[in-house]
Amino acid sequence: MDLHELFLSALKDLSSAEKQLVKALPKLVKATVSPPLRAAFQSHLEETKTHVSRIQQAFESLGAKPKSVLCKGMQGLVVEGDAHVKQDAGDVFGDLALLGAGQRVEHYEIAAYFSAISMAKTLGYGDAANLLVENLQEEQRASDLLRKLSKPILKQAAATAEKKKG
Amino acid sequence: MPSISKSITKAPGVGSVNGTRKKVNEPIADRPRPSELITRIHTPTNLESNFASLTAAETPNRSLFVRDHFPLPKIIKSEWRLQVEGAVEKMLSLSLKDLEAMPSATHKSVLECAGNGRMFLPNVPEGVQWGLGAVGCVAWTGVPLRDVLALAGIQSNAVEVVLQGADYGAPEKPLKPKNKIHFARSLPLSTAQRPDVLLAYQMNGQPLTAAHGAPLRIIIPGWYGVAAVKWLTHIEVVRAPFHGYFQTVEYAYWKDNGTHPPERIPITQIFLKSQISRPFMHERVQAGKTYQVTGAAWTAEHKIKSVEVSTDGGKTWERSNLKEEPSDHAWQLWEWTWKPRSPGKYTLMSRATDSRGEVQPAEHDENHESYLIHHTLPVTVQVV
Numbered sequence: 001m002d003l004h005e006l007f008l009s010a011l012k013d014l015s016s017a018e019k020q021l022v023k024a025l026p027k028l029v030k031a032t033v034s035p036p037l038r039a040a041f042q043s044h045l046e047e048t049k050t051h052v053s054r055i056q057q058a059f060e061s062l063g064a065k066p067k068s069v070l071c072k073g074m075q076g077l078v079v080e081g082d083a084h085v086k087q088d089a090g091d092v093f094g095d096l097a098l099l100g101a102g103q104r105v106e107h108y109e110i111a112a113y114f115s116a117i118s119m120a121k122t123l124g125y126g127d128a129a130n131l132l133v134e135n136l137q138e139e140q141r142a143s144d145l146l147r148k149l150s151k152p153i154l155k156q157a158a159a160t161a162e163k164k165k166g
Numbered sequence: 167m168p169s170i171s172k173s174i175t176k177a178p179g180v181g182s183v184n185g186t187r188k189k190v191n192e193p194i195a196d197r198p199r200p201s202e203l204i205t206r207i208h209t210p211t212n213l214e215s216n217f218a219s220l221t222a223a224e225t226p227n228r229s230l231f232v233r234d235h236f237p238l239p240k241i242i243k244s245e246w247r248l249q250v251e252g253a254v255e256k257m258l259s260l261s262l263k264d265l266e267a268m269p270s271a272t273h274k275s276v277l278e279c280a281g282n283g284r285m286f287l288p289n290v291p292e293g294v295q296w297g298l299g300a301v302g303c304v305a306w307t308g309v310p311l312r313d314v315l316a317l318a319g320i321q322s323n324a325v326e327v328v329l330q331g332a333d334y335g336a337p338e339k340p341l342k343p344k345n346k347i348h349f350a351r352s353l354p355l356s357t358a359q360r361p362d363v364l365l366a367y368q369m370n371g372q373p374l375t376a377a378h379g380a381p382l383r384i385i386i387p388g389w390y391g392v393a394a395v396k397w398l399t400h401i402e403v404v405r406a407p408f409h410g411y412f413q414t415v416e417y418a419y420w421k422d423n424g425t426h427p428p429e430r431i432p433i434t435q436i437f438l439k440s441q442i443s444r445p446f447m448h449e450r451v452q453a454g455k456t457y458q459v460t461g462a463a464w465t466a467e468h469k470i471k472s473v474e475v476s477t478d479g480g481k482t483w484e485r486s487n488l489k490e491e492p493s494d495h496a497w498q499l500w501e502w503t504w505k506p507r508s509p510g511k512y513t514l515m516s517r518a519t520d521s522r523g524e525v526q527p528a529e530h531d532e533n534h535e536s537y538l539i540h541h542t543l544p545v546t547v548q549v550v
Contacts, residue, residue: 117290124447124546126285126297130206133295137207137338 003123010116011058011128012067017074017109018051018135024078028098031089037099037149044102044142051135058120058128073112077105092157099150106143113139202229206294210234210335211377217298220443220462223490223499224274225302227370232377233279233300235349235412236335239397243381248314248365252328252402255319262381265309265365272307273362275387275495276464277394280417280433283441283539291536292339298441298543303464303497306385308366312359315403320355324403327358328410329384332397341415351393351417352408353386353434362387362495365398387495388466389434392417420533428533437540438465438526440473440500440518445547451512453549457504459486463518464497472519473500479513480528480542486516506549515542 001009025045032038059066081101088094113136120129203213213232215225243262250258279300281293294300315327330350337347357363366385367374374380379396386393392412413432420428440463451457463470469492474483486502506512517526527541 114290117295118288121285121288121290121295124285126295127204129285129295133290134207136290 003119007116007119007123007125007128008059008062008064009069010112010119011055012069013071014109014112014116014132015052015055015059015066016068017071017112018048018055019068020071020074020078021048021105022052024081027085028081028102031085032095032098033089033091034095034149034153037095037153040142040145040149041098041102044138047138047142051138054131054135058125058131061127061131062125073108074105077101077108081105092153092160095153096150096157099146099153103143103146103150106139106146109139110136110143202226203231204299206296210236211238212294213377214294214296215299215302217301217441217443218446220460220499223303223496224370225304227304227372227375227378230277230302230304230369230378231279231296231300233294233391234333234377235337236333238376239332239334241332241376241381241397246381246399248382248398248401250314250318250401250403253321253324253405254315254403255321256317258314258318260314262367265314265367265382268309268313270307271310271361271364272305272368273364273385273387273495274303274305274493275362275385276301276303276436276497277385277391278302278436278439278464280390280392280537281539283543284536286539286543287530287536293536298443300391301441301464301497303462304369305371306364306366307368307371308364308382308385310361311363311365311384311401312361314365314401315358318403320403321405323405324355325406326352326354326404326408328352328400328402328404328408329395329398330400330402331379331383331395332399337411337416339415342411347411349395349412350408350410351395351412351432352404352410353389353393355403357386360386386434388436390417390436392433417537419535419537422533433537435466436464437538438468438518438520438524439463439540440470440516440526441543442475442514442516442545445514445545447545447547449547451504451506451547451549453506453509455505457506459502459504459514460500461486461516462497462499463516464495465518465520465524466495468520468522468524469494470498470518471521471523473498474517474519475502475504476515476517476542477504477506477512479544480515480517483517492521509549512547512549514545514547517542 029041056066084097088097117132206212211234215229215231248260282296282300285295285297330348333349364385382398383396417433421431442461444460463473473486476483486500489499519525530541
């Protein structure tokens, strides 16, 4: 394996990760109670569809055929998210669990994009690098938004827990 | 989005890519393309010029890179005013017609993004990963800032001038103000008094385009593009130095002072630099035939004295020909004839020296973070 092949394999992994997310996010949207959190998942679903498209463009910029190879890391995160949808969703605590699942996904993707962009830059693949940078920036913004939205939900969860105790 | 980017956008949210690409090792960032500009970031608009197509001393307006920080502001020309306020004797509110009626000046200068060349830094520093194309050279026309300041009358205790644009939004870095901000930068009064610092309303003899700050932007020849505030609406003369977001959190760096602790200072003056336009990265060059290696070099306040070229990764250097007389703040085009004898991989570099004897460094200074990338940049080519 050389660096070029390693980069293509990172692209295939990212392609799979984003495609899995396109399927998983609608379940989170449906299961979320908080309207702003639901809107955040919905809008990130739209962004994620664009991410799949940009990864395809990154392949094409190298004269390579777009391909996906199963990303097991994302598969695991999606399985965990599904479990929260089935077992926990429906109240403020369920929302917190879904928010946590979303944050794990964003952090995982951010790490994967950092690694892939670094390789693209080393190889001098300017277009591929910048297409992935656009995806990375949207993942970072999504992560920031989830962090911001967690504050009122945490507050509400604490108040609800206190009420239950009393 | 400005209309210039529409023609090169393949699909909504997707960067322009040329489907004719054949060789996997040919990076698109630097090769000749049919489009004048390459979309780097869609929102806000960030477009890179194709440095490999450099041929003229002036960058055509349609080919000049675009660096936006916030969404394009909507400006109605007939309602637009430039407010001059703060530590002045008389506040002013000027229309474009008022400014156009004043004596104008034209000055050719390089406009370079402080992050130009970020593609050449390792890992993923924050910001647009520019290749070689976040730079251009333009003849700017406008009213000298000092003439407008003289109309308003500067109070004796003033120290700086703050320039604010109509563009507005939430900055990207975590260390930021709670509320949205306008793009703003300051310059010392001594710089504001220079005759070549222009409130520009024309570029290369044409009115400024929306993407480039119409109806008015400030141009400080010899300073990085970040200081060239676009869509200018307010000039405020201040009595204490301004420490706004775009000159402290972003577009600033740690300056090593040797004897006392490093200081965070705003990015202002352009650093000495040269770039190769041809060959482009991973271009295939014929062995045994002559090839014109071309490029440009620029600096602030001094003149380019020489540009050397290396074809062995910086071990040995040959002097190139400067194509015209050096001029203040404009870039200097250069060329050098190369005849590669045998096939193989070659790393080309260019290295500029200015009139005070300063030479382009071999490596990036980490104190400059992801800005001021002015070291000798490698261009790898395949001789076949």
